[in-house]
Amino acid sequence: MRVLRNIFRRKLRAFLTIFGISIGVFALVVMGALAEKLTLLVDGGMKYYAGKVVVNGEGGIMGVGTAPLKKSMLREIEHIEGVRRVSAACGALLDEELPAVSMGNIPTIQAEDGRAKGYETFVVTVAEGRDLKNTDLRKVALGSDIVKKLNGHVGGFVEIRGERYEVVGIYDKTLTAPDNAVMMTMEDAQKIVHDDLPDAVKDSVVPDTIVSSFAVYLEPGERPEVVARRIEREIDNVDAQTPVEFERQVKQPLQIFTSVIYAIALISLLVGGLSVINTMTMSVAERTREIGVRKAIGASNGQIMRQFLAESAVIGLIGGLAGLAFGVLIAAGANAAGEVAGNVLFLVTNRLLVASLAFAVGLGTLSGLYPAYHAASLNPVEALRYE
């Protein structure tokens, strides 16, 4: 209480300083939430890739944005040494055009032949309705985010690429790629992929042979890298991707990206810290005589130091709380707006909140260190003489 009274002695200045900190914390929370979401997406990918090899056409990732493979390859791959089981999947972008600006999780259509069952460890569970079966023509099961974009519900219909599909189920939230995916049968997905092909090749491709990627499950004890190289050697024009390669291709660039994001946020917070130093220095100067009186009536240097440190820490705390509240609000608002477009960009995690607040308080305290030290080391007699 006393600390607050001192801080708000100069209301405008206190407000501006706190505002400076809260802008920094706001930036940290919002940008951090973006980084957290991306990290989680990639971690989801890591989980998906764990323990298996994914075969794409050359240049593709996770079955999207690649030239189609042929169904006949399934048997070829399954005969390769070290391969235990192969499952075919078919995927496409939900909308024909990629969004001009795309970040995070892009809405997709996904289908698989059901051969992965019992081998796949990355299993998405059903929240409502039932899972999709191979025979569910013109039916779909929806990821937890995409359901909002398509405005679907179990038993209702959604429109995809101009066609109506019945919704049989909605999946649990995974916080990664499947949340933004429409699961349909291979047959339906193959038609969509076929329609997307350039006219020149369309006629030479039979829809029901189209495969976007194969998930390759390995014999126990086989190393993914070894099997992946074997697949690439024996089958033309494919990329066999291992968990390690996925990590190298996706996780490392992401780490650079998140480092840059955090650096920007921290710089804005540092500017806020400078304004705390400024405010506290002015506050100490204005209260020089008061500090003299306090020392005369028995305050030790430590007590004076703690008083001013507490003030700067509380400035950091209030600024931090305001920035957190504002950041969480904006992130939630942006997510709500993004859900309609199937684009949930932010993930506010507890560790982000705790770290941001701790950082704000720590920064406030640190910024108060010099002014507080200066106040504590004032000569009481000179301070008393100060007008």
Next chain:
Amino acid sequence: MSEPSAGTDATVPGAFQPAEAALAADPGREVIVRAVALAKRYQLGKSNFVDALRGATLDIARGEMAAIMGPSGSGKSTFMHIAGCLDVADGGEVWLNGRRVDGMPARTLVDIRRREIGFIFQGFNLIPTLSAEENVALAGEYAGMSRRDALARSRELLELVGLGDRMRHAPSELSGGQQQRVAIARALVNDPDIVMGDEPTGDLDTATSAEIVSMMRAVNVERGTTFLIVTHNPEVAESCDRIVRMRDGVVVDDGDGTPQGTDAQGRPQ
């Protein structure tokens, strides 16, 4: 306190000498503050300095109420600050309550200020963000009292100085005289042996000054607290037991009726 008595030594004209009588009547009377040949130099610029004290010597007896007068720059405030352990001298000795305190570490001096000395300053000398009772309690808290105990003690003292109905007021809501009464209460929180006042009536009108002085006198009489008051105001000084006069950094008249440089019995020191 002691009755004013006629001066016994004409070499110090105009000196007000009640303490002389007290000391003479009781030669064994305890000295609470003894300052011997204090020197203090302030550096103002690179080669510009001021000798605020150049050998100031003075004894203050326990239980007396002494005034220090002197023109601006005579060193009276500096003397009080050093005697009050707020500042340290460049030379000389300071004795407080029978032990030598000059040269003690700053940490120890803080402790001494807390337990043995109370301060009252001129004008702005309360913390503006604290209420009257919090201002008084603060000195107790600094000395290690719990906030609860300090506030209880604070209320008791504010009653004593007649501010029982103003305890929750901020300093800005109190008159100058009321603020100084709060300052007196604050100076008394830790039951000090001596209260030092640096122009405690400096900003007050005549009537209010008199009120503050009589309040300090009442504390002096009832509690036996020693007062050392630096003042410009002759009326304030004359209400004290004796008037110490300083000029150019030395005590030119210690007001006990003996020539400077001799003790109360007239022996050379």
